[in-house]
Amino acid sequence: MYLKHLNILNYKNISQADPEFCEGINCFVGANGAGKTNLLDTIYYLSFCKSFFNSIDSQNINHEEDFFVIQGTFERNEHEEQIYVALKRNKKKQFKRNKKEYNKLSEHIGLLPLVMISPSDERLITEGSDQRRKYVDSVVSQYNKLYLEQLIRYNRALMQRNALLKKHDQLNPGLIAQLDVWDEQLATLGEDIYRHRSQFIEQLVPVFRELYSHISGGNETVDITYVSHYQGGDIMEMLRNNRSRDLILGYTTHGIHKDDLSLMLSGRPVKKEGSQGQKKSFLIALKLAQYEFLSKHNGFAPILLLDDVFDKLDLERGNRLIQLVGEERFRQIFITDTQKERLEGIVRQTGKNNRFFEVREGVINRKNAEMEH
Template identity: 55%
Template sequence: MILNRLSILNFKNIAQADLELSSGINCFLGNNGMGKTNLLDAVYYLSFCKSSTNVIDSQNIKHEENFFMLQGYYDRDGVPEELYCGLKRKQKKQFKRNKKEYSRLSDHIGFVPLVLVSPADSELIRGGSDERRKFLDLVISQFDKDYLNTLIRYNKALAQRNALLKDEVTEASLYEIWEEQMALYGLSIYNSRKAFLQEFIPVFQEFYNYISIGSEEVKLEYTSDIAQGDLSKQLASVRDRDRILGYTTRGIHRDDLEMRLGEYPMKRIGSQGQNKTFLVALKLAQFDFLNKNGTTPILLLDDIFDKLDAHRVERIIKLVSGERFGQIFITDTNRKYLDEIIKQTGNSYHLYNVNNGNITRNKEDAL
């Protein structure tokens, strides 16, 4: 997947930009707070129909403006594709492919595969289990449409059961309807997550070992209530307790992906460099998985070199400079690492300067 041209109007602090992009590497250089991350977020938005940093759509409109607009012109395996997203305040978001509006935004997910590596990824380690489930769901739903639809159905059944609990309904038959659906959809989701991780974990460990030069052992362990047996029976057994609590305490909405350094939780003992290495390896494994299962994703690298020693930076540069990666967008405050990546690839690149939302191409440096 190649993004050839990107047009932005009133998105966050970017008033207007119209960029002709390299099919190789696109480097965005500037100080913190100038708009580099916002530029990457515009690319992300066209893949996932939402921002990676702000889920409230209207807050992505530039201050004192009434709308934003994003347009992307792609080459998807040799076929030209045009994507459009527009949002006016207090109106419904429009999302179109080749000028035809989607009836459901979920139908678009996976059409433009994309992997983002950013400082916000630290929540995967530090945050709650919901962050790690979101990671699993995001990766799997990009190549498996049935998975996303099943997840939506599970969440609807869960919401109905929670509504009964909050209303303190006692009639068992009303619960059984939704619990049977949760068990059916939950088992499908559990099997998809388990199958994905069986393929994903060895690749993740391979990347981590390469970046760290084999100096540490890392693990990912998937935990789920469904591993304990029939979910409908489990839900029936905790129904009285759940009614007191007012929410559902069993199900795939409580699954977790435990992240370990050796035998200990990464979030307890990992250094800043080890945490960053863990997250980069996780996202590169995500890229590798999507690449093997469909169109080559676009790779966004937002300020990834901070907190890493020179050896780890060098290993990451060698990885992303390899043939297995396609179009790359990189941001940094220091040009040193960008120049190293460019030098190693020998591929075409564009270098941009970003200053207070203004994006200008440095044509003297570009190939």
């Protein structure tokens, strides 16, 4: 699968652009704030029906305009896919595949698998467990439609249970009967979600360790451990036993919505012990393991977006990363960087087809056509 052509109108600081891309490596060079990351975000949007950076859709419209449009032409399994998204202020978003609008956006997730590596990934290490759950959910949802449906149903049931807890100030027979209904749904759906998450982590971790070892030169060991209430016994019993506490707090304290990942570097939390380069290597290895996982499950390579990945990596780690992405398993890659010469040298090492684009104040121009072969 690869992206052939993109058409953008009024997305963030990009007023209009219609670049054509090659299989191989597509590079975007420009100063910070020029619009390189915004361009990657439009590609992400076509895959996930939302921005990687801003969940409030209207804030992605160029502030001087009333709408944005993104259109992409992809080749997927030897068939062309036309994807269209448009948003007008105060209107419902339109999302179409081959001119037919989706009934539910969740139907689109997984059609165009994609992995993005960005400086904002550091939130996976530095912020709370919700970031790590979102990461797991975004990956599993790309290849497992049932998981996404179960997750949506679980979150609805959780909202209903929390609404009940906030509405009442003491347990009574009527409230207990209602909680019984929601607890059973949470426990049943949560068990399936827990199983899918466990299987994903179990398959991801060995590949992640191998990739980190390659990038770091084998100097450190890493590990990821899945942590869940489901590992501690009967979840229905936990939900019942904690009702009084939940009532005081006004929310549900047990369930898969509290799951987390323990991220370790040489036996210590990477959040506390890792240098900037080690943390970046950790996250890159994690995302490349995700890429491998999706490739295996889909039977074809996802698109890979690399946003400013060479910053904070020393030369050796950067060179090892390029050795990896230069392999045939990576079919199409999009890279941003502020330094053209550095990126040209890096890309040359891979031997892959490539195109360079200069990005300046939201304007995208093709450069160096001679570097394509």
